[in-house]
Amino acid sequence: MKATQLAFVLLMIGSGTAGAVAMPDQSQLQVSKATPTFTPPAESALPDNAFGQQVREGHALFVDTRRLMPEAVGNGMNCSNCHLDQGRLAFSAPLWGAYPMYPAYRKKNDKVNTFAERIQGCFEFSMNGTPPAADSPQMKALSVYAYWLSTQAPTGVEIAGRGYPEVAQPQGGYDFARGLQVYREHCALCHGDDGQGQQVAGEYVMPPLWGKDSYNWGAGMHRINTAASFIKHNMPLGKPGSLSDQQAWDVAAWINRHERPQDPRLVDGSVEKTRLKFHANDGVNLYGQHVDGVLVGQGTAP
Secondary structure, eight states: OOHHHHHHHHHHHHTTOGGGSOOOBGGGOOOOOSOOOOOOOOGGGOOSSHHHHHHHHHHHHHHSHHHHOTTTOOSSOOGGGTSHHHHTOTTSOOHHHHGGGOSEEETTTTEEEOHHHHHHHHHHTTSOSOOOOTTSHHHHHHHHHHHHHTTTOOTTOOOTTOSOOOOOOOTTOOOHHHHHHHIIIIIHHHHOTTSOOEEETTEEEEOOSSSTTSOOTTSGGGSHHHHHHHHHHHOSTTOTTOSOHHHHHHHHHHHTTSOOSOOTTOBTTBHHHHIIIIITTSSSOOTTOEETTEETTOOOOO
């Protein structure tokens, strides 16, 4: 956004007429499928000074979040589980594609979010935890790491490789039985037959896909369309693009029919009220629906 455009938006907000401004919703952008042309800086380029140290601290928190920030993470996830290759990988919501797009309006919470607030949302939903304060040392380090990865990236421009490219729902929809078969053949090796991931010495080396230690019902990945897009372009690990669109949708539906921690935005203890307020128009998801006679979205025990 140019300086003059930003000033106009701030003027409208300050005058109480922000509703008249058509602000783009960054969370709803169609991600370009063009070949990425941006390359984040190499670790060897880090300066040996306070800035370089801050970047390294942010990197450590990003890849080892659960162990280093136990007070903020409530499940078995690390930031790098959804943002592969340490937040560098194109088509895996890389940090270099996200940082330059904020501040931005997000439909999810119906307000303009700073980048720090965007990260806080990840802690609340994807990590099923307690978001660190925006001015905390951890948040500062994570933000500096994202800033460094986006060095020389254009500001306010949707870079090719940003986010998870959309995979349109197949004409025939999705099928749970087919999804189970895809899971058994392509996913269970890493994530386990029961979807609970793999642990070594009590630490997850492969993340759980459902259950109490997975992302909660408020996370973006609970949407079948979002999970299908991530899976199509990134999974199985080391074999991106090897599944068909149909397989990606089928297995995403199979994964997201399973229970996980409750949406922290639960309204009056009611799954139906929460569905109507937050899930009814949020992509393709199963929250609040009945599958094989069982209500989905009741949440798992802590």
